Amino acid sequence: xxxxxxSTVTRKDMRGADQQQSHIFSYVSPEDRVRKDHxxxxxxxxxxxxxxxxxQRFDAMYSKVGxxxxxxxxxxxxxxxxxxxxxxxxxLLMEEMDYNLLFRWFVGLNTDDEVWDATVFTKxxxxxxxxxVAKEFLAQVVEQARAKALTSDExxxxxxxxxxxxxxxxxxxxxxxxxxPSDDPGNPTVNFRGERRSNQTHASKTDPEARLARKSAGKExxxxxxxxxxxxxxxxxxxxxxxxxxxxxxxxxxxxIMLEKLAGRQPVTVGGDKGxxxxxxxxxxxxxxxxxxxxxxxxxxxxxxxxxxTTRHPGYSVSQRKRKRIEECFxxxxxxxxxxxxxxxxxxxxxxxxxxxxxxxxxxxxxxxGGCSSDGVSRGRRGPxxxxxxxxxxxxxxxxxxSLSRKMKNKEKNTLRINFSVAR
Numbered sequence: 001x002x003x004x005x006x007s008t009v010t011r012k013d014m015r016g017a018d019q020q021q022s023h024i025f026s027y028v029s030p031e032d033r034v035r036k037d038h039x040x041x042x043x044x045x046x047x048x049x050x051x052x053x054x055x056q057r058f059d060a061m062y063s064k065v066g067x068x069x070x071x072x073x074x075x076x077x078x079x080x081x082x083x084x085x086x087x088x089x090x091x092l093l094m095e096e097m098d099y100n101l102l103f104r105w106f107v108g109l110n111t112d113d114e115v116w117d118a119t120v121f122t123k124x125x126x127x128x129x130x131x132x133v134a135k136e137f138l139a140q141v142v143e144q145a146r147a148k149a150l151t152s153d154e155x156x157x158x159x160x161x162x163x164x165x166x167x168x169x170x171x172x173x174x175x176x177x178x179x180x181p182s183d184d185p186g187n188p189t190v191n192f193r194g195e196r197r198s199n200q201t202h203a204s205k206t207d208p209e210a211r212l213a214r215k216s217a218g219k220e221x222x223x224x225x226x227x228x229x230x231x232x233x234x235x236x237x238x239x240x241x242x243x244x245x246x247x248x249x250x251x252x253x254x255x256x257i258m259l260e261k262l263a264g265r266q267p268v269t270v271g272g273d274k275g276x277x278x279x280x281x282x283x284x285x286x287x288x289x290x291x292x293x294x295x296x297x298x299x300x301x302x303x304x305x306x307x308x309x310t311t312r313h314p315g316y317s318v319s320q321r322k323r324k325r326i327e328e329c330f331x332x333x334x335x336x337x338x339x340x341x342x343x344x345x346x347x348x349x350x351x352x353x354x355x356x357x358x359x360x361x362x363x364x365x366x367x368x369x370g371g372c373s374s375d376g377v378s379r380g381r382r383g384p385x386x387x388x389x390x391x392x393x394x395x396x397x398x399x400x401x402x403s404l405s406r407k408m409k410n411k412e413k414n415t416l417r418i419n420f421s422v423a424r
Contacts, residue, residue, distance in 0.1 A: 030105035040106050043084075047077060050140040057136060061127065070116055070124045076137070077107045079125065083337040083357045090125075091118040129352045138241075138355055145237050152234035155315075157271040157323040158258065160228040160251035161330045163243070163350065164341040165210035167223045172202050172212060199247075207345040213246035225342065225350050228254035229329055229358065233271070233318075236325035238358050243351035252281045259290050269293050271319035279305045293319035333357055 034041065051073045058072045078093060081103055087093045097103045098115045109115070145151045170190045173179055182188035199211050210223040228251060230240040240258040244250035252275075259270060267289050274297035282305040285292040293316050296304035310316060334340040337357040342350050 026111070030101045030111060033101050034105050038102075040084075040102065043080075044077075044106055046141075046144060047080065048073075050137060050144070051076065053140055054133065054136060057133065061133075070121065071108075072124075072128060072133070074107050074109070075121070075124055075128065076133075078103075078121070079356060081106060086336050086338055088338060089118075089343070090121050094118045094121060129349065135355065142237075142239060150235050151237050151239065152232040153264070153268070154266075155233040155269050155271075155319060155322070156239065156259075156262075157231045157233055157319070157326045158228070158251075158255040158276070159231075159272060159323070159326045159330070160226050160254060161334075162213055162215055162222070162224040162246060163227045163339055163354065165204070165207050165223040165225060165350075166341065166343050166345055167204045167206035167210050169223070171204045171206040172197060172223060173205055174201060175203050176201075209245060209345070209347050211246040213248075225347065226250035226254070227330075227333075227339070227350075227354050228258070229326055230255070230258040231326045231329060233322040233325070236328060238329055241351075241355050241358055243347060243354050245347060251275055252278065256281070256284055256288070259285065259288050262290075265289060267291055269315060269319055271323035273323070274300075277305050282306065295320060329358065 061072070062069060078097065081087070081097075082090070082093045085096075087096060094115050094117070097107060097109070101111070104111065104113070142151070146153075169192075170188060197212065202212070204210050204223055207223065210225060212221045213224045213226070214221040224246045226244045226246040228242045228244065229238055231238050240261060242254040242258060244254050255270070255272070255276065262268060269291045270285065270293060272292070272294040274295045276292070276294040277297040277300065279302075282292045282294070291310065292306065293310070294306065296306055296311065298304050333354075339354060339357055342353065344350050344353050
């Protein structure tokens with residue numbers, strides 16, 4: 001066989017030779033390939049610290065006998081990479097990990113280690129979903145931010161956004177009407193012009209838990225979920241997250257649940273947009289010892305629920321100015337973490353992946369505490385405020401007469417039951 005003449009040419013000038021034959025052996029480790037100031041190094045150190053604290057929880061999840069599974073630490077690091085690098089599917093993530101040394105180093109795989117099958121990866125990820133590891137991981141990440149004095153414990157912002165479900169408009173069909181056989185099972189022809197469709201009479205065959213919702217008047221309706229965040233106002237770090245069905249009141253319901261979980265009994269403030277300016281929400285916030293700094297909606301019937309007793313204070317205008325930071329979080333989640341259209345079905349799975357996605361944002365946000373936020377406020381500077389430790393005699397959660405409970409019906413569906421009892 002005639003060798004490639006280009007690979008045998010010896011050049012005498014300064015131009016390098018186009019060597020086609022690859023080296024068989026390499027003596028450079030992935031650790032040496034990653035530069036010392038790479039952002040993933042700080043994120044990897046922080047994530048490893050959290051995973052070490054969850055080691056005992058992982059031991060309880062796996063059997064003592066049988067074939068070894070994917071290490072949960074490597075699985076969570078790989079899932080984090082998928083969010084940070086906007087990788088659209090698990091199959092593409094496995095392909096990237098096969099030849100990307102940076103990904104192998106972050107996950108903890110050697111150069112010669114075999115990459116997992118995409119189906120095996122998703123099956124093992126569902127095991128972590130059932131064990132509710134996401135919330136524990138979340139709690140450890142938030143605790144790290146508190147230990148570094150990056151979070152405020154007095155001033156917060158809450159908001160929600162629509163997450164488009166992984167279901168099309170053609171799947172939204174009447175509940176009690178049997179559809180005729182389709183002319184094309186893969187892409188049926190559907191004509192719903194003039195048909196009145198609502199969540200009471202219709203449901204998606206692809207994702208029954210998704211609800212038809214629209215962002216505002218004049219916008220198109222889409223099958224969606226409602227993703228909600230609670231953000232502290234000092235550096236814009238996320239404190240809590242919830243995903244509900246988009247039923248019209250999900251933002252206010254989720255806000256009350258997240259506010260109820262705040263530690264301590266001293267009053268705190270919460271900022272929000274005009275959608276939170278309702279008398280019921282303001283009343284329940286005050287029952288929780290939370291001062292509502294929401295935007296006034298004078299066009300609502302009966303006027304705004306807030307008056308000068310709240311809006312005259314300088315802190316009200318500060319909360320309104322700071323609440324734009326939560327939009328930055330939503331922008332990152334939808335653009336970088338690809339949460340604009342979720343690829344999972346059901347409230348449980350969407351909540352799990354939404355929570356894990358903002359953890360990726362949180363990891364990059366305070367991996368380097370010396371940075372600055374969008375409006376120039378220095379990160380890592382601790383201001384006045386109470387300590388986030390539970391004192392004797394104080395309960396872990398904020399006490400009130402607002403009874404909020406979530407009941408798991410099965411592994412695939414959540415039913416939220418909220419009973420409001422107003423003090424007389």
